Amino acid sequence: MLVTGIKSKPVYAPLQADTAGRYHLMLGHGVGGAPLLSLLDELGRSGPLSAGRACVLYVADSAAADNFGVRFRTSASDVRFFDRVAELLAEFRTILTGSFMGTRLYVAGPESFIGLAMKIALEFDLNKDEIRAEECGTLARRVYCIHCRATTEQVRTNIVKCIDCGRHLIVRDHYSRRFAAYMGVMVDAEVPGELPPIKENFV
Amino acid sequence: MKHAVTIAVEVTAVEQVTPLIKHFTLAPIAGGTMPAFSGGSHIIVVMRRANRVHRNPYSLMSPPGRLEAYEISVRRMEESRGGSHFMHDEVGVGSQLEIAHPVNLFGLDKIARKHVLIAGGIGITPFMAQLQDLHAANVPYEMHYSVRAPEHAAFRDQLIEQEGDRLRMYYDSANELIDFEALLGSQPLGTHVYVCGPAGMIERVIGTARACGWSDSHIHWEQFSAPPVGDAFDAFLARSKLKIHVLPDQSLLESIEAAGVDVPYLCRGGVCGFCHTKVVELEGELIHNDHFLSAEEKASGKFMMPCVSRARCKNLVLDL
Numbered sequence: 001m002l003v004t005g006i007k008s009k010p011v012y013a014p015l016q017a018d019t020a021g022r023y024h025l026m027l028g029h030g031v032g033g034a035p036l037l038s039l040l041d042e043l044g045r046s047g048p049l050s051a052g053r054a055c056v057l058y059v060a061d062s063a064a065a066d067n068f069g070v071r072f073r074t075s076a077s078d079v080r081f082f083d084r085v086a087e088l089l090a091e092f093r094t095i096l097t098g099s100f101m102g103t104r105l106y107v108a109g110p111e112s113f114i115g116l117a118m119k120i121a122l123e124f125d126l127n128k129d130e131i132r133a134e135e136c137g138t139l140a141r142r143v144y145c146i147h148c149r150a151t152t153e154q155v156r157t158n159i160v161k162c163i164d165c166g167r168h169l170i171v172r173d174h175y176s177r178r179f180a181a182y183m184g185v186m187v188d189a190e191v192p193g194e195l196p197p198i199k200e201n202f203v
Numbered sequence: 204m205k206h207a208v209t210i211a212v213e214v215t216a217v218e219q220v221t222p223l224i225k226h227f228t229l230a231p232i233a234g235g236t237m238p239a240f241s242g243g244s245h246i247i248v249v250m251r252r253a254n255r256v257h258r259n260p261y262s263l264m265s266p267p268g269r270l271e272a273y274e275i276s277v278r279r280m281e282e283s284r285g286g287s288h289f290m291h292d293e294v295g296v297g298s299q300l301e302i303a304h305p306v307n308l309f310g311l312d313k314i315a316r317k318h319v320l321i322a323g324g325i326g327i328t329p330f331m332a333q334l335q336d337l338h339a340a341n342v343p344y345e346m347h348y349s350v351r352a353p354e355h356a357a358f359r360d361q362l363i364e365q366e367g368d369r370l371r372m373y374y375d376s377a378n379e380l381i382d383f384e385a386l387l388g389s390q391p392l393g394t395h396v397y398v399c400g401p402a403g404m405i406e407r408v409i410g411t412a413r414a415c416g417w418s419d420s421h422i423h424w425e426q427f428s429a430p431p432v433g434d435a436f437d438a439f440l441a442r443s444k445l446k447i448h449v450l451p452d453q454s455l456l457e458s459i460e461a462a463g464v465d466v467p468y469l470c471r472g473g474v475c476g477f478c479h480t481k482v483v484e485l486e487g488e489l490i491h492n493d494h495f496l497s498a499e500e501k502a503s504g505k506f507m508m509p510c511v512s513r514a515r516c517k518n519l520v521l522d523l
Contacts, residue, residue: 022416101390102416125316125393129418 001185003158006173010111012135017042021104021130024054027092027117029085029109030061033068035134036108040075051078055095059088061137089116096124104130110137112153115180122177139202143171144181151181158201159187168195171202209249209301210237215272217296220357224325225291226264226276229302236270242333243309243397243425246273247471249301250289256457257286260427260472262328262399263305266335273302276357278325284432284452306469309397309425311336316393318344321381321408323400327357329425330399334366345369347386349400352376383411397423427472430454431492433513440464440523441483455509464523466509473511480509480521487516 015035017024024043028036036056043049055078058068072079082088096103105126107117114133121131143155143162150164160169162184169184176183188194216228231237240263250257265274277290294300309329311318318337320330327348337344346366350356352374362370373379387396387408396417398408405424412422432452439446440459449458456478459466469475473493482489482505491501493508500506507514509521 020413020416020418096392099392101387101392101394101412101421103392104416125312125314127418127420129420 001170002172002174003170004173006175008175009173010114010133010175010177012111012114012133015039015106015108015132015134017046018104018132019043019046022102023052023099024049024104024106025092025095025099026054026056026106027088027109027113028056028058028068028107029088029113029137030059031137032108032110032113032134033058033060033072034108035136036106037068037071037075039106039108040072044075049076054078056080057082057088057091057095059083059085085113085116089120092117093120096120096126099124105132107131107133108136110140111135112140112142112180113137115142115175115177118177119180141171141202142179142181143169143184144176144179145169145184147186151179152184155184156200156202157198159195159198160184170196209303212273212300212302214294214296214298214300217294220276221355223355224276224278224357226274226357227290227294228265228272228274229300230272232299237273238304239270240267240305240332241307241310242267242336243311243329244305244307244332245309245329245427245470246275246305247303247468248275248286248290249303250286250294251301252285252289255285255453256460257284257289258303258457258471259286259290259429260470262309262332262425264328264331267332268335273305276325276328280429282429282432284429286429306475308470308475309399309423311397312395312421312423314393315342315395317391317395318342319386319390319394319396320344320346321386321396321398321400321404322346322348323398323404324350324355325357326398326400326404327362328399330397331358333397334362345371347371347373347381349373349379349381349404350375383407384415387412387415387417395421395423397425399425402426425474426494427470427474428492428494428511429472430456430511431490431513433490434515436514436516436519438514438519438521441520442523449513454511455507455513459509459521459523466523468510471510473508476508478508478510480507480523481505482507482519483522484518484520485514485516486518487514489514489516 059082107114140154143152145162148165152163167186170187174183211232212229215230218226245260261275280287468478476495490513492511
């Protein structure tokens with residue numbers, strides 16, 4: 001079974017401003033704050049970052065010892081902080097509901113965070129040419145069990161025990177934008193209990 | 204590549220819908236039904252005249268679910284190379300024609316959250332079938348239809364009855380212009396805009412949408428260019444080892460076909476890119492008239508779209 005080298009694995013790139021956009025919406029998690037600050041600098045050179053032009057939603061995490069809060073507040077007028085990713089995503093959805101064509105989305109943070117944001121963006125028909133994402137922070141994956149359909153979070157190893165059905169899943173590079181998760185397939189179906197070596201691939 | 208087999212059809216009804224537009228109903232001579240299609244599709248109508256063959260693209264206008272016959276509308280073009288005059292003057296009930304299978308280069312986006320349709324004049328044709336598709340979909344849309352004057356508004360009564368307040372008419376004769384800035388400046392996320400009409404209108408819609416921050420994946424347009432008339436020129440087909448002469452009112456593609464060489468095509472209007480041809484040698488200049496090649500590709504002189512583009516040259520060798 002093909003585990004790596006699968007085309008659906010998302011590709012990310014350092015954030016760059018798309019000045020063709022009229023409204024710039026930025027989502028950051030943890031160390032994702034740094035690329036967003038550079039982006040605000042870049043955008044700021046083409047005009048003031050008023051609340052009608054740019055908005056930052058940010059969740060800190062314990063790994064990023066940051067003073068992003070202060071620096072964001074001095075860079076843009078509409079900056080909103082959240083304690084949890086779920087709260088940030090709820091606000092993100094509310095903003096998209098009232099947004100207009102001309103919006104550009106920028107996401108910076110761990111891939112699982114990017115994936116969850118993209119999943120919501122997809123519901124609003126934001127296309128590739130309206131979204132830019134930069135991966136930074138942990139490579140831990142969300143893994144979708146193709147047998148019981150549960151999603152296991154924060155997976156760092158090539159083999160993981162499904163949080164719901166308990167099957168041992170091999171984590172493939174096959175990525176679903178709709179589920180914002182990588183596909184996990186039972187690895188010891190032929191010989192129960194016989195597992196390949198477990199490695200920490202996604203740290 | 205050999206083209207898909209054409210379908211023999213008979214004209215079963217002709218209606219003069221405006222002073223310049225005729226509407227034709229085409230039923231399969233063999234009986235049965237026509238191939239299924241989606242709104243925005245076009246067909247190529249093959250018109251065989253004594254010494255010339257015309258192949259012109261026309262949008263399908265009948266409801267996509269109704270396949271007993273296709274319907275198309277043809278506007279009489281002042282500077283016709285013969286196709287639209289042939290349809291207007293020589294085709295009547297009982298005439299037999301050939302058509303190519305439908306192709307859709309102007310389909311509705313399937314995951315759009317809203318559609319904004321903009322038509323200028325005869326540009327209403329692809330929307331007639333798309334509107335039928337939209338009636339079956341649970342997605343908001345609005346239709347903006349601009350014409351010279353009420354008597355030139357093809358299908359106006361039908362559209363007003365069918366679309367109600369989702370339709371807005373604009374008449375040049377009453378100085379009513381579409382305010383593109385207002386229309387495109389505050390559309391909800393996930394809106395797609397579609398425009399079909401005169402070149403100037405298409406350019407304004409694309410330009411205004413981009414200025415309002417729309418990304419290109421949400422902007423759709425269709426404009427079939429008629430092959431422009433120009434000076435006669437010669438070309439050599441390298442692989443076929445044939446010399447061809449292109450008449451002033453003949454397209455390069457038509458001339459290649461008349462020599463018995465098949466070139467793949469879908470639209471014959473400079474849009475689809477199928478007839479993309481490599482230029483092997485050129486002494487002179489290419490006259491690009493297509494909407495497919497990028498400015499860089501056009502400037503390189505290495506490619507051309509023979510359906511609408513010509514050359515002013517001493518020597519032109521094509522990889523055909």
